[in-house]
Amino acid sequence: MKGKFITFEGSEGCGKSTQSRLLCAYLRSKGCDVLYLREPGATKISEKVRSVLLDKKNDAMSVECEMLLYMAARAQIVAECIKPALEKGRIVICDRFLDSTITYQGYGLGMDISLIKSIGGFVTQGISPDLTILLDVPLKKGLKHRDGRQDRIEQRSLSYHGRVRRGYFKLAKAEPARIKIVKVQRDLHQTQENIRKLIDL
Numbered sequence: 540m541k542g543k544f545i546t547f548e549g550s551e552g553c554g555k556s557t558q559s560r561l562l563c564a565y566l567r568s569k570g571c572d573v574l575y576l577r578e579p580g581a582t583k584i585s586e587k588v589r590s591v592l593l594d595k596k597n598d599a600m601s602v603e604c605e606m607l608l609y610m611a612a613r614a615q616i617v618a619e620c621i622k623p624a625l626e627k628g629r630i631v632i633c634d635r636f637l638d639s640t641i642t643y644q645g646y647g648l649g650m651d652i653s654l655i656k657s658i659g660g661f662v663t664q665g666i667s668p669d670l671t672i673l674l675d676v677p678l679k680k681g682l683k684h685r686d687g688r689q690d691r692i693e694q695r696s697l698s699y700h701g702r703v704r705r706g707y708f709k710l711a712k713a714e715p716a717r718i719k720i721v722k723v724q725r726d727l728h729q730t731q732e733n734i735r736k737l738i739d740l
């Protein structure tokens with residue numbers, strides 16, 4: 540693969556989408572060819588899967604179904620977007636990737652992490668990020684905007700989201716060369732500065 544694959548991860552309310560978009564705009568302003576994606580979603584098929592996953596009405600969804608739907612959406616985005624872009628030498632920035640399934644369905648819901656990694660290897664065709672920016676925000680701060688309109692996953696308990704956040708720390712400890720923790724600052728431009736320092740292009 541000639542390109543560079545950068546992912547953004549973090550628990551709810553960490554500002555991933557804003558920060559990943561700012562980085563994308565910055566790299567484009569420097570003349571880089573960047574493809575910006577989000578997970579689950581980005582392709583027609585994966586966006587449909589996203590709406591099934593996040594719909595609060597789908598409260599009967601089993602944990603097995605949930606995990607496999609995230610993987611199905613990922614299989615499509617990898618085949619349709621990520622792999623072709625990396626082969627062409629483009630930079631791919633993706634808001635969430637396989638680490639989210641390990642933390643949200645693995646650490647959060649208690650699913651077998653080695654099973655998630657093995658299905659993950661299959662759907663990603665062995666593609667893994669060159670760099671993962673893990674944005675960290677205190678749990679209660681991240682969830683303080685919850686107001687009843689949140690989606691099926693966001694609405695889960697504080698203890699669930701705590702397991703997700705601790706899961707991210709475990710992943711970062713296991714793979715320090717790939718996963719870089721960036722503490723979310725009050726000033727979003729300061730956070731962005733700290734992210735840019737990690738980008739070695």
Ligand code: TMP
Pocket residue numbers: 577578579609635636637639640641643644692693
């Ligand atoms: P988003 O809010 O970052 O767009 O992500 C949608 C939700 O889906 C968010 O609550 C995290 C959750 N999620 C998982 O539970 N497992 C996954 O594999 C992914 C990619 C997201």
